[in-house]
Amino acid sequence: MIFAVPAACSGTLTRVLCQKLGRAFLKGFWVVLYIFVMNCVGSSVLADTAFAQTTQESAQQNLDSQSLSQSTAQSDVEALQDLLGTGVDADGEPVPLNARVIQLFLIVTVLSLAPGLAMMITCLPFMVIVFSFLRQAIGLQQSPPNMMIMGLAMFLTFFVMEPVFSKSWDEGLSPYMDGSITETQAIERTLNPFKTFMEARVERETIQRLADTMPSRNYDLSETIPMPLLITSFMLSEIKKAFQIGFVIFMPFLIIDLIVASILMAMGMMMVPPAVVSLPFKLAFFVMADGWIKITEALLRGYGVA
Secondary structure (H helix, E strand, O other): OOOHHHHHHHHHHHHHHHHHHHHHHHHHHHHHHHHHHHHHHHHHHHHHHHHHHHHHHHHHHHHHHHHHHHHHHHHHHHHHHHHHOOOEOOOOOEOOOOHHHHHHHHHHHHHHOHHHHHHHHOOHHHHHHHHHHHHHHHOOOOOOOHHHHHHHHHHHHHHHHHHHHHHHHHHHHHHHHHOOOOHHHHHHHHHHHHHHHHHHHOOHHHHHHHHHOOHHHOOOOOOOOOHHHHHHHHHHHHHHHHHHHHHHHHHHHHHHHHHHHHHHHHOOOOOOOHHHHHHHHHHHHHHHOOHHHHHHHHHHHHOOOO
């Protein structure tokens, strides 16, 4: 009995403490839950506000970009209409394509034919053919390469034709760009220096023989030579002169080949190709004779430059 009373008091105290702790824990849980819910609601409200503001700014930027695109497209259309002449007149009627389309087509055509025109009315074909003959005469297949030969020929052509280019620019293209002459006058003045250059190099016999092939055209060569006939005769004359110089270049190297072939035959070395044995001797002969400078100097002297 003595020990039963404290045990009963201890159980009652423990039960009371557990009830109080349970109530305190439940109150704390509800407080934490309330704070968490309020934080979530506040965050969602702030997020919705920021999203709405961002959406409004994005919509404004889209409207600005659309208006800018519309204005740019309108300006492009107006520029294209001004270029092609496809706009409308004062009465609202559509204007048909004007001469600017034809001019644009002709300009594109001339630009695509520019390399061919450069070869027809300059000394470029002559230079290329002579250097090609030189490479074949030495016996080299790809040295110097085609790109190097073309580059050297182009720079020599510019060196020879520089006075013609300058005169053509000063008399034809520059006044036309300033608006002081018409297109017809610009074309005529631009081609006159080239025409003078070709007439000084072309052979009269070639012109006469080509004119005789077309008797129905009744060419009057006593006054002026038509440009198509002059360009064709000039190209044939340049090719003929280039082949003549190529023959002269071939002769010393051919003699070296014959000498080497005779020596190999006399030594009984018939299985050895003479071209392989003679190549070092031809290179040594060409280098010792300073061949590149001498041939280039001869070509320039032919045009009255050197």
